[in-house]
Amino acid sequence: MVQAALTAAGYDVDWENCDNNGGGPNNCDNPDKNPRIFTDGNLARYDAILFLNASWSWAGGGRPGPLLDHAQRDALIRFTQHSGGIAAVHNMTDAGAGVSAWDWWDGGPDSVVGTTMRGHSSGSATGNAATVQVADHNHLSTKDLPDTYKIADEHYNFARNVRGDHHVLATFDERTYNTGTYSMGQDHPTTWCKLYDGGSVKDGTGTPRPYNDGRTWLTSQGHFGVRYTENGGDNPLIKQIVGGVRWVAGGGKKTDCSGTVWSNFTRTTLVDNVNGPMALDVAPDGKVYWTEIGPKQGYESEGYVKMHDPKGPPNNSTTVATIPTRADHGNSEDGVLGMSLQPGFDLSEPDKNDIYVYYSPRNPGDWPTTGNQQTVGYNLVSRFTLNKTGTAFEPAPGGPKHLDPAHPYMERQILRVPKAKISGKPSGFPGGPTDNGPGHVGGASLVFDSEGNLYVGVGDDVSPNAPGHNRYTPMDHRASERWDARKTAANTADLRGKILRIKPREGPPQTPGRAPDPGLGKTYTVPKGNMFAPGTPNTRPEIYGMGFRQPFTVHTDPANPGSVVVGEFCHDNSVDQPDRAPAGVCEWNKVDGPGFYGWPFCVGDNSKINTTWRWNYEANSSTGQQYDCSLDKLPSDLNWAPPGGTNSQPTFQGLDAIPGPAKPATVWRKYPGNPGSQDPKDFGDLGAGGMQPVTGPVYRYKDSRGPGAFPAYYDGSWLITNRGTDNGFWKEVRLRQDNNQMLRVNDWLPVNHFGTPNNSFVIPTRFGPDGALYMGRWTFGCCRNQINPEMKMQLIKIEFTPEADQCKDTDAPTVSHQIQGQADPDQQNTYIDSATLSLTANDVGCAGVDKVEYRVNGGAWTAYNGPVPFKDTGKYTVDYRATDRLGNASNPQSAIFTVRDSGGTLPTTCDINATGTQWNPDNCKIARGGTITWHFNEPDARFPHDVWLVPPGGNPDPNGGDIFQVTNGPVPPGGPPVSYTFDRPGTWTVICRLHAGYSSGQWFGMIATVTVGGG
Template identity: 25%
Template sequence: MLITLLGTAPAAAENDRAAAGQASRLPGAQDPRVLVFHGADAPEDRTRAGVEAVEALGAEGPAAERFAVESTDDPSVFTPTELTAFNAVVFLSAEGAVLDAAQESALQNYVRSGGGFVGVHDAARAQPESEWFTGLIGSRPDAGSPADPQRAVVEVGDRVNPATRGLPLEWARNDVWFDWESNPTGEVHTVARVRERTYEPGEDAEGWDHPISWCRDYDGGRSFYTGMGGTEASFGEANFRKHLRGALLWTSRLARADCQATITDNYAAERLTPPNQPEALDQIGEPHGLDIADDGRVFYIGRGGQWSNAPVVTDWNDPDIGLGPGTVHVYDPATEEVTLAASLEVFGNKGGGGELVKIEEGLVGIVLDPDFEDNNWIYLHWTPHSEIDREAHMAERRVSRFTFDPESGQLDLASEAVLLAWPVQIHSCCHAGGGMDFDSEGNLYIATGDTNSSQFSDGYSGNNPEPNHQGVSFADARRTAGNTNNLNGKILRIHPEDDGTYTVPEGNLFTGEEEGGGKTRPEIYVMGVRNPARIAVDPETDWLYAGWVGPDAGEPSSTWGPAKYDTFAVITEAGNRGWPYCMGNRQPYRDRNLPDPTQPLDWYDCDAPRNESPHNDGLVELPPITGNNIWYSPQGGGPDYPRNADGIPSYELDEQELLLPWLTGGGQATMSGPLYRYDEGTASDVAWPAYWDGKWFVGDFYDADQPRHAVVMDPSNAGNGGLPVHAESLDAIIPVGDGGIRNLMDWKFAPDGSLYVLDYGRGFFNADSESALWRITYQGGPATPAPADLARR
C-alpha cells in the first residue's frame, strides 16, 4: 500500500479556503470532542490513568481550549458517521488492537478529511500489518526495545510547539523507552528526543538522535505521536500532562502548530553562482566570508588565491612573493547577478614553498556597518601586500573601512580608513582568523588567529619557544594567543567612530593600565583562541558565538595533554578561553621551555595560568580560563577523562567518556555559524520557521562525519561552559557529499530568513569549479490548521 506523505498540501488547501471565506467542513464541531480508544486487553491501571488524564485535560484551561472526552475499547465506533463527530482520535494502551478493513478505511477517511490523531506509547504497536497506520504513527518500536521503566533525560528541542512549549530543556523522567525499527528523523517533525547516555537503551539503540515525540501533517490531517506514557505514573506527571494537552489542542484544532519545520523535503538548496570563466574570478574568489545587507544583497570575499593553475610566487627575493587578489563580490537576489566590486592586492596567495606551506593571510573578514543602508561603509580584515617586510618575514594585518558606491557597484579603494593595524609573522604557517560582527551598541568584534605554526610541538600545545626567524618565534602561541600584550589569537572589541578612528568600550578584558601600563592591550575582549575564523553576535542578547580550530595531535597524551580539540563557545563576557594552556572543559597541557623544549615541565593551572615564555612581553599571571561549550577530537565529541587529586585528566583513551556523542571528528576545522532569530513580521515565504529561533548553527569545513548541527543551549550556564542540551543534524537540509556543499566556509541568515552558505570548493588556496555561493530556503508552508479551520475562532 502506498503511504501518502502530504507536507504542504493540506495547509495550502486550508489557507485557500480561509482566503476565499469558505466555511470549514472538517470533522468535529464548535464544541470539540475527543475519542479515546484503547485495547480491550490493555493494562487496566495504566489505561484508567490515561483516560482520566485526558478527561481532566479536556476540562482544564480557558473555556476556548476545553473539549469533551469519550473513551471506548470497542472498535465498532470506527465508522464514517461516528468518527465525524470527533475533532481528534487518541490511541491509548492500544498494543495489539486491530481494526478490520472497514474500520481502518473509516479512520483513513477521517484523517484525510482533516481529522486529528494522537498516538500514545504502545499505540505504535496497533494495526501491526497496516502500512498506512505505520505512516500515521511515523515508525514502529523495535522488537528489542527495553521493556522496563528507566529514568532518562528528554531533550526538548521544539520550544514553540504547544506540546513542548514551557517544558524543561532537559526533562528527567521515568518511562519505558522504545527503540525504533527505522528512525523517523527527517520524515516527521521531532519535538523531543531521549538522551541515550542517561539510561540503558539496549543493543538496537538509535544513538544520539533518538526521537521520542513527533508530529506531522499527514494524509490531509494532523498526527501527533509520543513514545512516552508507558507507565501509569506518567499520567500523573504535570509536565507529561502538559505535553499531552498540547498535542490534543493541536490535533483537535484548538491550537496551531508548525509540524513541518524539520521535514527535510521542505527545504530547497540552490547553487547561485556558476563556475568562474577560465582564468578569471568573475563569480567568486577563494571563498572566505560573507555578510548580507538589509536589502538582501550578499557581499562575499575571496582570501587571495586564484584559479587552480594560476602561478604562485614563492621566492622571498621576488617582490611579488605571495601576491594575490583579495576579492569582494556582490550577489543581488533581485537580479540574480554577480558583480566583482573590488580586488585588493593582498599577501596570501600561498600554497607551497619553504616554510610557507599554509600561509592563511589575505582578505579574511568582511562586515557591513550597522548603518550601511545610509553610509555604505564596509569593513575588511586583511593583509595588504604593500606592507610586507620580505627580510623580516613580517606583515601588517589591519581592519579598514571602505565606502561602497551603490551607483557603480564598486568599492572605492581610495576611501580606505585604517581603524586598527598590528604586526603578524608570515615566515611560517598559520592562523589568521578573520571573523567580524557588530553588537547592538555598534561595537565591532574582530577575531584574530594566533599566527602560530603547529609543526613544532607534536600537535599538542603550541608552546615551543625555540624556532624563530630573526628573533620572532613562530611556534610559541604564548607569544600571541597567550600574551596579554599582543592582538593575535584574540577576539577584539572596539567601537568605530565616524572619523575613521575607534574607541574602546567598557567591559573588555584589560584596561591597558595593568601593572602601570605597557603589559596589556585594552582592545582585547577574549584571549586564548587559536584560529577563530567565524564569529557571530546574537542581536537579542549581544552574546558572542565563536569557534576555533585546534592543534594536530590525533590522540591524547598522558605526557603532553589532550588531542586536537576544535572548539565552539558562547561568550557572554570578557575572558580567557585557554589556548595554549588549556582546552575543552579546562583540560590542561604540559608546559615546556628553554633550554630543552622536548622535556615536559609542570601541567598548566587552568585556574591561575602563567605565561613564562621567553617571548612574552605581557603579564605573567593571566586571567583564569573559562571552559568551552563544545569540543571534539578525532575520537568524538566532548572527550573527558577521570582526574587525579590535582585535577589532571588521565588522558588515557580507554578511560575516555564522550560527553557529546553527536559529534565526530577526524580532519576538522570549525565553522561556527549564526544564532537564528525568527522575524514574526517578515512577509517572506522562504524564511526558516520559528522552530529554529534561538538555535545556534555549528559546523565544520569538512562534510564527512564532522558537525553540521543546530544546537540548543541553556542560557543559565551557556557562558560558563555548559554543554548543549539538544542537537540535531543539518546534513540533509544543508546537503553534503558530491553535488552538495562539501566544504562549508561561512553561513548567515538573510533578512528574508533564508540561509546563504559559501562552499570553499575543493583543494586549498584557490577558487575552483566547486567554489560557490548557495541559498537554502524553506518551502514547507504555514502552521496548521489554517485560522479559518480552528474549532473555536
C-alpha cells in the same frame, strides 16, 4: 485526568474505554465499540482522536487481534485526509509490540509513527528517571515545558530515528538513565509529530494520496498512571498531551511540525563561479556581498569584494572592489578575509552605506620581500563606503594624483592587528632552524552584535609545523612568538589568538601616510565588560576572549549581545604524547563573556589528559611539569625557559598570570583512538576524517520575515559543521531558553549536503534579513594554494519551503575536471612522468549530489572518492559523470590526456625473448628513438611467429587500421631477431601470434608492452 484536562482546555470530549478482545462490553471487538466509532459519518463529528495507550497486540501474552479492522483503518485514513488529527500516547507508538501493526500507522519512514519499538528500559514509577530535553518551545505540546525535566517511566527504544521525516519535539538524554536493550544513542526522540498535507503525499501505504492538513502527534511517555496524576495533573505529561491534542485539532500552524523534516528545505545556487569565498553578508534589499581571498598569491596578491543582485539576471556577480593584499606563502590565509555591512545598512540613506573588511594590506614599505627575514607587521580592519547603487567602493579622495596603489578606495583604518610578515625562510631564533610556514590569522568572520560592537577572531600567528613541534602544541621557548603560542594566545598584551570586541567610531576616511595611525579613542572605543579595562598595565582592552589557536569563523547571537560562537581549528598531531601534549582537539565554543579558553595549555574539556606539559626544546624532552587549567591564575610563561635554557622575549610583554580557570569548549572532537575523547552520547557522531571546525550562525525567529525564512522551531539554534570530515556533517546546537547555554546537539539536514558527496566545504555563512541561510561553498578542503582562476565554487541559499512536499529537482549535477602535473611544453594535454585527475560535482537543485563516477579507457565505471593518479605512460580517456539523490544523471564528459616518460635516463635499446608461452621481459622502457629487438631462439620457441604492434591509444582489432606487422613473414623457431625503432612516446602493445593460427583465422598469442619516453 486527561479527560478533565482536555475539558478544562475547552474541548468537548467523548471518552471510550477499549480493553482486549472477547466480545465483552468494554472489549475492542464488541460491535458497540469500534464498528460504531470508526465510520466516516461518526468521525466527521470530531476534530481530533486521542489513542491513549491503545495497542494492536500484547507482547508475550498472545495476539488477541487487531485494534481496528480494514474498514476502520480506511475510515481513519479518510478522517486524516480531511483535516482530522490524531494524537497517540505511549503504547500506541508500539501498537504492534515490536512489529509493524499497519503500514499507514508504523510501516516505514512515511507512516504516522515512522518506526517500531525494539525494546524498553526496565519500568519503574519511582526509579530510573530519564531527563527529557525539550527542543521545541514553539509547538503547542511543548511550548510551556521547561528545557529539561525528569520522568520515571518505561522508556521506549525505537528501531529507527524519525528525525528527518518527522518533526522531533523532545528527546531522552541517555546519559541520565539505564536505557535497557537497544539503546538509541545520543539522539533519542520521545515526542514528535508528522503533517500530511498536499496533493500527492506519501503515507507509508505505497499509494500517495491527497491530504488537507492532516495532523498527527505522538509521545512514547505515559506508561504509569502516577505520571498523569502527580501534582494534581499539573505536570509535563498532561501538558504535552493537551498541547498535542490542541495542535492536531487545528491549533497553531501547520509549519509548527516541519522544522526537522528535511524535504521542507530547498537549496538554490545564486552564483556558480565564486572563487575562494571567505565571508558574506546580506543587505535588506537582498543583495549578497561576499569576499574572495583570490587565486593570486605572493607579496602583490589581491582579493575581492563581490555582490549578487537578486533582481539581476541569473548567476550575476559584480566585482565591487579589488583590494591589494600581501600573502607571504602559498598556504597563507592572508588576503581579503572577514567582511560585514554596517548595522542598519541601507543604500537609500547616505550615512548607512559602509562596509567593514578585515584584510592583509600591501607592503607599506618596510616589510621584508627579499632574503630570509621576518618582522611584526599588521593586518587591518577598515571601513569602506559603497556608492549609491552598492556596486562599487567609493574611490580614494583627491583623484588619481593622490592615489595610493595600496589603498585605492575611500578607507578609514579602524584597527591594526599584529601579524608576522616574512620573506624566504627565516630562523625562529638566532642560529636556529629555518621555516617559512605561515601562522594562522583567523579573520574569516567580521561581525556586529545588536549593540553595534564589532567582533573579529584572530589566529595565534604561530607556524604550526616548524622544526621541533612535531605537530604538537608549538611552545618553543627559544623562539619569537612565530614559534611559541604562549607569546601570542596566552599574552594579555597581544591581540593574536583572541576574540576582539571594539566599537568603531564615526569619522572621515583617512589619507594614507598623512593621517595618524588608528587606535583606541581615535577610530574605536571598547565597550564595558571586555577582559581588561583600558589602562590596565600589560594588557590590551580590545580583548574579549583569549586562548585561541585559530578562531577562523565567528558569529554573534542576534538576541544576546556579548554572546559569540566560534569555530576553533586544532593542532594536527593525531596521537597523544603523554608527557608532552594531547592529540589535536577541535572546538566549537560559545563565548558569553570575557575569559581564557585554554590554548596553548589545554583543549576540549580541559581535563588533565587534554592538558599540555612544559617541553624542553633544547633537550627535546619533557620537563615533567604539566599545566593546570583549573587555577584561578594561570602562569602565562611568556619568559619561561628550562634551567640553563634560553628564552626569546615576546614583542609585547603581557601579564605573568592569566585570569582563570580556563573555560572548556562547548562542543569538541578529539582525534579518534586517544584517551580523553568526547563521549558519543555528549554530541553524537561528529564524523570521521579531517578536522576543520566551522561555526555557522545563531538563528533568531521574527514573524515579519517572508517566505523562505526558517521557522520558529529554529529560534535559538546554532549551526556548526566540520568541513574536513568524510561525511561533511552539519549539526544543530540547541540553546536553552532559561540561560542560553547548550541544551543538546542534533543532526541537521544530513541528506542535503552542501558540498561534494563526501564533504561539506563551506566557510562563510549568514542568515539574511529574509530569514534564509546563505553560504559560500568551496570545492576542496585545504589549502589556499590550490585555488586557480578557473575554479567554480558556489554561493548558495537554503530556504524553508514547506509548501514543497518533496524535492522536485529534475536537473542533473554539473561535473568538471582538473588535471595536475608537469605539463609538456611541446605537446598539448601531455604530462611528464605522472598526472593527477580531480573531479568536482555540484548540484544546483535541491536533491544534492549522490555519487560521482569515472572510467578509464572505456573500462568499468568506478566510484570517485578523491584525486586519481596516473603514473604509467600512455594516452588516457577518462569519462566521468555524476548522479543526484533523485537519480538525475549528467551526460558523460571526457578528459583526454597523455602521460609520457621524462626520458632523461632511459636506455635506447632493449631485448625481448619469445619463450613460446610469454615474452621475457613483458615490458621494456626505452627513450624516444630507441630500438627493441625480439629474439626467437629460446628452446621452447617451437612454431613460426608473427610480431604485431599497436601504437599508444590504438585499437588491437586485427582488422582495424591501427595494428601493423613488424615481421616480414613468419619467423621460424630459432630464426633471426627482429628490431623496430620507436619514435612515438607512450605505451605500445606487442603481440606475438602463431603464424599458422592467424592464417587459419585464429587470433591469439603473447602480449607485451613497450613504454617509450620523451627525449
